[in-house]
Amino acid sequence: MLFKRIENLEKCAKEHGLIYLGCSDLDVTQDFVHFENWLAKKNYGDMAFLTLNQKVRKDPKKLLPGAQSAVLLAKNYKVPKPNRLLSIAPIASYAYYQDYHKILRQECLRFISACKRDGTLMADTDYRVTIDSAPLLERALARKGGRGFIGKNTLFISPRHGSFLLLASIILTEPLPANADHGYATEKSGLRHKDHGGCGSCRRCQIKCPTQALAQDYQLDVSRCLAYLTIENRGTIPTEYWKHLPRAFFGCDICQNVCPYNRETPVNEDWPRIIPERLKGVSTFEIAVMDQAAYEKWFAGTPLTRAKIFGLKRNALIVMYVTHDHRLSEALTLIKKAPEIHPVIRATVKQIEAYEVD
Numbered sequence: 295m296l297f298k299r300i301e302n303l304e305k306c307a308k309e310h311g312l313i314y315l316g317c318s319d320l321d322v323t324q325d326f327v328h329f330e331n332w333l334a335k336k337n338y339g340d341m342a343f344l345t346l347n348q349k350v351r352k353d354p355k356k357l358l359p360g361a362q363s364a365v366l367l368a369k370n371y372k373v374p375k376p377n378r379l380l381s382i383a384p385i386a387s388y389a390y391y392q393d394y395h396k397i398l399r400q401e402c403l404r405f406i407s408a409c410k411r412d413g414t415l416m417a418d419t420d421y422r423v424t425i426d427s428a429p430l431l432e433r434a435l436a437r438k439g440g441r442g443f444i445g446k447n448t449l450f451i452s453p454r455h456g457s458f459l460l461l462a463s464i465i466l467t468e469p470l471p472a473n474a475d476h477g478y479a480t481e482k483s484g485l486r487h488k489d490h491g492g493c494g495s496c497r498r499c500q501i502k503c504p505t506q507a508l509a510q511d512y513q514l515d516v517s518r519c520l521a522y523l524t525i526e527n528r529g530t531i532p533t534e535y536w537k538h539l540p541r542a543f544f545g546c547d548i549c550q551n552v553c554p555y556n557r558e559t560p561v562n563e564d565w566p567r568i569i570p571e572r573l574k575g576v577s578t579f580e581i582a583v584m585d586q587a588a589y590e591k592w593f594a595g596t597p598l599t600r601a602k603i604f605g606l607k608r609n610a611l612i613v614m615y616v617t618h619d620h621r622l623s624e625a626l627t628l629i630k631k632a633p634e635i636h637p638v639i640r641a642t643v644k645q646i647e648a649y650e651v652d
């Protein structure tokens with residue numbers, strides 16, 4: 295009976311284009327301790343929001359009255375040969391698609407309705423779908439689903455589907471059979487197996503990370519990570535990292551691209567990749583000097599808006615500087631002539647003019 299239920303959940307997820315990552319109870323104590331230790335090292339850049347709402351993060355039951363379990367789902371977002379699709383410097387694979395929060399939520403809601411219709415879930419089960427939308431240790435729940443592990447790159451990795459996964463957790467008021475908890479993969483486990491997972495003695499992501507943000511096993515120093523520096527960071531980018539931006543204009547996938555678990559994982563063929571079409575023929579110069587109208591035309595509805603207009607312009611200016619773009623001085627002149635200039639752009643222009651770059 296239980297086996298049949300899990301089989302039905304998996305089948306239903308597949309029918310809705312989703313990857314089923316198992317069910318879990320809501321006890322994330324072990325992962326919360328790991329998270330707290332990481333916070334204590336203050337390696338979270340200026341993402342101070344990670345220090346808030348700890349009661350909920352520690353106990354996901356607080357997210358929904360009567361919560362008892364979670365169903366873990368995912369959508370893959372791998373892009374075929376991403377660097378060939380754009381004329382500007384590379385962007386993270388997930389950013390090629392429309393902002394995923396809404397579409398993934400819709401897919402999860404359709405999944406729940408179908409499960410309720412066919413009796414896999416009880417009709418009166420209450421639920422909450424969370425996709426980066428709640429203070430939840432999503433990767434912790436995902437690994438507790440029993441179909442993957444957290445790698446040394448700190449990402450959830452499914453041995454079958456790799457790590458290019460957008461995670462969705464559905465918190466339910468119905469108890470579901472929890473899968474085996476694989477715990478943290480460790481050197482001791484000695485595993486790097488296509489079925490069982492684990493990093494074993496592999497260190498590829500740590501060696502290939504250009505900024506040494508993964509120097510410690512299973513720990514990310516956010517303040518060194520290009521994904522943070524080019525997206526979430528609301529200030530200037532320290533000049534020591536500038537040389538990496540021509541490989542990471544918006545986000546960075548290096549620690550995923552080099553992971554053996556991603557070698558044979560499929561690309562997402564369900565969602566249209568809108569960025570290559572929108573940015574056809576658009577140069578780094580045009581992004582560096584874009585106004586609000588151009589920003590909306592090229593980036594509205596895409597994950598690149600997370601960096602805001604000033605973040606994208608900042609990144610573009612740095613790429614132009616590092617690549618010796620012949621239109622850099624023209625871009626600087628245009629920016630300085632504009633009636634308003636964002637403080638971060640002003641500071642970046644100053645950095646460039648002072649030739650502070652190593």
Ligand code: SF4
Binds near residue numbers: 518549
């Ligand atoms: S995203 Fe890039 S910079 Fe960040 S940890 Fe991974 S390889 Fe390093």
Ligand code: SF4
Binds near residue numbers: 448486497499
């Ligand atoms: S590259 Fe190697 S060490 Fe890094 S997450 Fe993948 S398997 Fe683990």
